[in-house]
Amino acid sequence: MGVFIAIVQILDSTIRLSVPLLLACLAGLYSERAGIFDIGLEGKMLVGAFAGAAAASVFHSALLGLGMAILISVAFAMIHGFASITHRGNQIVSGVAINFIAAGSTIILGQAWFQQGGRTPALQPGERFDAIVWPGAEAVRDVPILGPIYSELISGHSILVYLAFLMVPFTWWVLFRTRFGLRLRAVGENPAAVDTAGISVAWLRYRALICTGVLTGVAGAYLSMVQNGGFVKDMTAGKGYIALAALIFAKWKPVNAMFACLLFGFLDALSIRLQGSPLPIIGKVPVQFMQALPYILTVILLAGFIGKAIPPRAGGVPYVKER
């Protein structure tokens, strides 16, 4: 039974760790499907995390924090759009610049406003999103097998966790069942076809980036207002890049993206769980190795196991009318 409980606990933390990846990955999916590479997911998450925690702590409202996280993150997405859509700049350079601005400005503003070495004040109850306990979760806790699954895995997460997983079918529906989704996919494959069909390429791509900004904002808010009780500098710690890797691994498909993010989350959860505990046969493994494991596996998975990933064909190329 101890092994079962351990597995449930690992899966539970898999879900928690997957959420920011999943939100960022879906965010990237909107922009890359529209033909805009977005290496700035990391930066947008970071400003979202900072804005969310700062606003929540100042206004004593989790919802206001979330709103601010989304607002600032969308604003950064619009900067990316202004550089890469309106001015046809290099999307990678613009994305990298956003990451730098995000990393620097969050620390400077945090220090200037709160004088806690770049941190925001620890969030109080009511300023965070609390876990939602599903009806009957406590009652069934002791029921074998199903009890822990219901009370640990399904119940007891914050609203943002459920939101993140609901975004998967929703994104699929938007992409493949709506007019907006059809046009969004088309503009990522052949913007000239969209242009000659009488649709504005720029406006369509801006709208895709707004979707990206909203989702990275939520991802950031999750990091600083759910997973952690406040903003800590560089708290995204490369999750934006892992999300991009997951996006490629998922071949730009929403449901695949969920499984890819769960896999990366699982590796992360496993490495935390196994830290310090000796493994059978191998013995004790250095902490550093366990921490590096998810990244090593990322490289191996991306290099060898996904086969050929065909990105949206117009990805990364600014749209210029011919001649």
Added chain:
Amino acid sequence: MAQAAIELIGINKSFGAVRANRDINLEIARGTIHGIVGENGAGKSTLMSILYGFYQADSGEIRVGGQPASIKTPNDAIALGIGMVHQHFMLVDNFSVLENIILGAESDALLKRSIAKARSELERLEREYGLEVDPDAIVEELPVGLQQRVEILKALYRGAEILILDEPTGVLTPAEADHLFRILKQLKEQGKTVVLITHKLREIMAITDTVSVMRQGTMVATRETRKTTVEELAELMVGRRVLLRVEKGEAAAGGVKLAVKNLTVKDTRGVTMVDDISFDIRAGEIVGIAGVAGNGQSELLEAISGIRRAVSGSVMLDGKPIDLTGAADPGELRDRGLAHVPEDRHHVGLVLAFEENENSILGYHDDPRYLKGPFLNIDAIRDDAKDKIAKYDIRPADCRLKTANFSGGNQQKIVLAREMEQDPGVLIVGQPTRGVDVGAIEFIHKRLIAMRDQGKAVLVVSVELDEIRSLSDRILVMFAGRIVGERGPETTEGELGLLMAGVEHQGAAL
């Protein structure tokens, strides 16, 4: 004369210093097929893009159906009943036919209803115009002829009364082109107006009612098609008399230069594209290979020039064997006097981002003439490039200009000059005049004949039957990877067409 569908009055358009359209006046009658001809860069496509709202004219007026029209975006054009089939199809390759057709003209925010409506509308259009295509097929899996049909359906679905086609036959096989013309005639019978942009005069003569000629941004003439001739149109296009059929004497064929025996080549997917082919080319003759694109000609060229490895077979160059199944590479073949002008000059023949002089020695850059010790001898290379520019009349005559900035015909001349000036014994040319203007075609054909008369062996692969017939001393027809017939230059187009369609081999092929 019937009422005008479109009137263009005093249209001007400049791109920077280039005046693409100067004071254009044009009237197109309703229910006719109107041709617009001109060389590449004459301003045809610009004019049509203005009509379709892709560009804005600097000045001038457009009237549609007698009413002044302001066309600022393609949407305005679509609303006025103008549809356009672009030279490069504006299709999303991995979408289905239906998805492509509704894109931008969805009737509903949800796809299900839009697609259902489009499906029934498509069935009606198919019945009415004989435009059959599987609505659920993925576009990239369709042959180009059908992709073009999807473009036409797209325009008709949006209610187009005026259909503009920009170089529609450039990518089509002769049979597909004939089919397209039947469709266009049917559209005309239903009262639609068709505007056909092309530089192929034969098509103009075959299908249009009236024709306008453009040269260097101006509209030089409009004629009734049945009252004009190909010669007159060619002269109007180029501004001087043009020889449409190369003059050449009898071939004085000598000994065998290149002997291909039992050559078999597979493509990257592992499909056999060249199937046990044997033929000889003798000194002083041009052998032409005709065939519908995709019947193995490309793979044959690539194998003989050493770009693609052959599976089996032997090739003798000047009586000495070449191992095309293994070690041979294009450099070695070049050293042995086999020069190759590839089919696809943009991807294989040139580095477009390089200066002209760099491209003019590419592949021969190890030649001591171009070297100074371990370094390139820049002065020698540029002098050499200037000589070639003068000899081949490459314009603009600037060896420092980026190759991408030359027109298609001049780019082709750069490749030809590079390969011909090495004085090879065997010259292999793929699609010598694809995307090349009438004036430059004449020049290229003359050079190829001159090579032959110097006693070189020349192999020409082309999808243009006119070109094959006027250049070749012997014509080999390829179908499904095999040579299905050999004919002399006096053969008819009909006879070649039947061979190319594999009619004689139908039993074996199907």
